[in-house]
Amino acid sequence: MSFTHPLSVVVRPALLAPLLLALLALGGCREATPVNTTRLQAFGESLDLTLVGVAPEQAARARAELAEDLTFRTRAWNPWTAGALADLNRRLATGAPLTVPPSVLALLRTGQRLAAQSEGLYNPALGGLVALWGFDRIPPRADPPTQRQLETLLNSAPRIDQIELDGIEIRAAAPGTQLDFGRLAPALAVDLAIARLHELGIVNALIQRDGDWRASGDRGGQPWRVPILRAGGSGVLAIVALRRDEALGTVADHQRDFIHQGRIYHDVLDPRSGRPARASRAVTVLLPDLASATVAARALFVAGPEHWLEVAQRMGVTEALLIDRSGEVHVTQALWSRLERIDPGARIHRVNPITTEAATIAP
The missing domain is CATH 1.10.3980.10 (ApbE-like superfamily)
Structure with missing residues (x-):
């Protein structure tokens, strides 16, 4: 399925209405270069591929090659089924x-x-x-x-x-070793897909999968502008403009879970306790590649609001946002300076991951 999209933010249909209203409030809805979006399937979920300024024949070839590569990696990198x-x-x-x-x-x-x-x-x-x-x-x-x-x-x-x-x-060395790379596998597959697009001569592209975004180039001279969601994924917290080669990775407690006896259990497991990490609701990280951003977001989620800045410093992360169990938003100063606020009711604490200085609450 392909269609022309007039917005400078590409979103899933479920998010389109609230995000459109947000962009109108920001003055972000304006004429832009038409973009062609195709939905692919990979790792059990939908993946949206957006190309800009690409001839139809070249776009068709790119879509076919990426679909084949993603199908291959989905099978090869599944730790539990044949592959x-x-x-x-x-x-x-x-x-x-x-x-x-x-x-x-x-x-x-x-x-x-x-x-x-x-x-x-x-x-x-x-x-x-x-x-x-x-x-x-x-x-x-x-x-x-x-x-x-x-x-x-x-x-x-x-x-x-x-x-x-x-x-x-x-x-x-340990006989019980079983490899499961989790969200790293689809994130790395997306990075490799962007690399393949570059080999095909396609510079301006965006790939989105389940709260993760990987940008290349721009959208007709304008940056790719993507949403950071509120805890639970129910709406937009803020918009951020991605740089020409940048990824936004998000790990959240609502992405994969189950309910047992009235309690929700999610799949962001703390390797130290073996149980779901409970101090965080969601973490978003911006880095040049999606593989690094996704793993860093997971590590910061597990570290929780008390220790996430220490882990961010170790992993070279300066632009990150954490929503804690009470719904408070903690954002590094480097990312704060790039955010376009959407949710005026959010209580946002600005912090510095290098000095771990005391937080200030955004008005």
Whole structure:
């Protein structure tokens, strides 16, 4: 499906009406270069691809190639069903040296690098924990594990840094190691899709998936302007203009969850406790690539409002926003200076991740 979109912000249909009203309030609705948007399927969800200034034949070729690549990566990077990563997980239990499939190598190396930066708050070697909670299936199994089950798994302490990667050979020191890269997998696939568009000579593009945005170039001379949502995803908190090569990654407690005996359990699991992290509702991070932004957002979510600035500094993040359990919004000064406020009722604390100085509340 393709259509011409007159707005300088590309959104999902469910968000179009409230965001249009917000843009009118900002004076943001104006004539712009027509854009062509196509919806693709990847990793069990819809992905919106927007191209600007591209001839129909070139756009059709790009859409076909990206659809094929995304279908391949969706299968290869699924840790639980038939595919390269699932097969690697089955063989990791032997403890013997293995050859990493080429289709998985980039994902594994990226996961190791970002996990090291997070100092363990992101640990893709805990695929067994994901399965224990039932988040290895769609929809999730609505039955939380017992404390004894969690302790048994965590006592084996499989960590991504225990995986030895020598060239294309891999060995896991912990026998319980199961790899599940979570939202990193689709984020990296989006980054690779943008790289492929560049190879095809397409500079101006935007890809959106479930609250994540990856920009390239601009939209007819205007920046790509995208929403940051309120907690729960019910509306727009603010608008931010993305730079020419920049990503906005969001991790939120409403993106994947289940209800058991009246309580909601989400899939942002704290590797230290094995349970969903409870101090945060949502975290948004801006970085040059979506893979890094997504993992950083997850690590900051797990760290919570008390420690997120320390983790941001370690991971080189200066532009980030955290919504805590009470609905208070914490935003770094670097991101605050780029925000176009939409929700005037939000209580926003501006902070500096470098000095961790006392917050000020925006009027």
